[in-house]
Amino acid sequence: MPTDIPSGTGPMWLRAVSRPGAIVFAIMFTLESFARGLIATIIPLQAYALLQHARDVSILYTAVGLVGLASSFGIPFLIRRFKRRWVYTAGAAALLVAALLLATATLTGQIGAMLARAFGAAALNITLSLYVMDYIRRKDLVRSEPIRLMVSAAAWTIGPAFGVWLYSEVGHGVAELLSAASCALLLLYFWYLRLTENPAVAAATRPPPNPIATIRRFVAQPRLRLGWFVPFARSCWWAMYFVYPPLFLVQAGKGDFAGALLVSLGNAMLFVTPLFSRMAARSGIRRPIIVGFIGLGVLTTAAGFMHGWPWIAAGTLLAGSAFCCLLDAFGNIPYMRAVRPLERPQMTTVFRTYIDLSDLMPQAFYSVLLSFFDIRAVFIACGLFMFVAAAVALKIPKRM
Known part of the structure; x- marks a missing residue:
């Protein structure tokens, strides 16, 4: 289905937001990003306040990551049984419930909120990716993906800092209720749109998908493996950035809001992603992706050696976020261009595991590191992994 706005009567802006x-x-x-962004920094800070140790926070994130990974593979069954629109609805409802559970400020509520958020993120990510691939032509992805990130930049820029400010200055529950309201608005807008599925994709969901066979099919295709690894490595950096710099600044005596502001400023870099689409139009996506990983490697590793200068370390990580936003603009495109239309639902389920595994695997590794070293080891380890990712990105075809 084309991405062009169909002709018809009515104001152009109305057609743009309704087609x-x-x-x-x-x-x-x-709308999804604002709901998640408002509580994104509250989650690790409240977990740290409840658990009192960065290692225990990592262990909690690891356990939640395992559940999120398992739930991802259940999404195709849910789509086949209940249709995609209902799975999307369930995902938005799960985010709403997560916000309400987080507002309880208890360990039980914290765990429940993180689990509900993991399922909600999985359901929304998979179903929205399928809708995008249904309606956006492959050649238009280089233009549409940066637009999506730029428009959502305001949510990720305002959300984390504003959420923690409400949490610290106004009181528990205010940011969480605002997050729940954003989820409710998302549900209303989604049902107003009445999105339909591509018939070819819908047909492909009828046979019961075998998760093991799907994984084997995915792994057997080199371009899908590469298309998975690039966003996985990028997401590993964001997973680190949302958790450990705020904890680092709290440990350095700079307070909760300093860490939240750092996260918000990092997400503000998303505003420049449309400029990256022009870069890709001239040079392709291979070179920007390699440059992005190298920049992340240099700056994140450097932050680990600046432990004694918290503001300098924070500034270095903030500079790194610009390179990660470069990767955000193009990181999913290698997969979207490589996947076959009839395999999209099953392959997208496997592809989406990069989010869960980027939360799970690094957190498990960081749990071990933090048992022997302080938080600077997390920055150094993450930075070195970015250099590995840059080497892998060299395999991206030059014509892509």
Whole structure:
């Protein structure tokens, strides 16, 4: 289905926000992002306040990551049984419940909120990716993906800092209720759109998908493996950035809001992603992806050696976020261009595991590191992994 706005009567802006295309998906992603962004930094800070140790926070994130990974493989069954629109609805409802559970400020509520958020993120990510691939032509992805990220940048810029400010200055529950309201608005907008599925994709969901066979099929295709690894490595950096710099600044005596502001400023870099689309139009996506990983490697590793200068370390990590936003603009495109249309639902389920595994695997590794070293070891380890990712990105075809 094309991404162009169909002709018809009515104001152009109304057609743009009511007909499936780049703008509509950007709005949906923005509402989801605001709901998640408001509580994104509250989650690790409240977990640290409840558990009192960075290692225990890592262990909690690891356990939640395991559940999130398992839930991802259940999404195709849910889509086949209940249709994609209901799975998307369930995902948004799960995010709403997560916000309410987090507002209890108890360990039980914290764990329940993180689990509900993991399922909600998995359901929304998979179903929205399928809608995007249904309605956006492959050649238009280089233009539509940066637009989606730029429009959502406001949510990720305002959300983390504003959420923690409400949490610290106004009181528990305010940011969480605002997050729940954003989820409710997302649900209303989604059902107003009445999105339909691509018949070819819908047909492909009828046979019961075998997760093991799906994984084997995915792994057997080198371009899908490469398309998975690039966003996995990028997501590993973001997973680190949302958790450990705020904890680092709290440990350095700079307070909760300093860490939240750092996260918000990092996400503000998303505003420049449309400029990256022009870069890709000239040079392709291979070179920007390699440059992005190298920049992350240099800056993140350097932050680990600046432990004694918290503001300098924070500034170095903030500079790294610009390179990660470069990767955000193009990181999913190698997969979207490589996957076959009839395999999209099953392959997208496997592809989406990069999010869960980027939360799970590094957190498990960091749990071990933090048993012997302080938090600077996390920055050094993450930075070195970015250099590995840059080497792997060299395999991206030059014509892509």
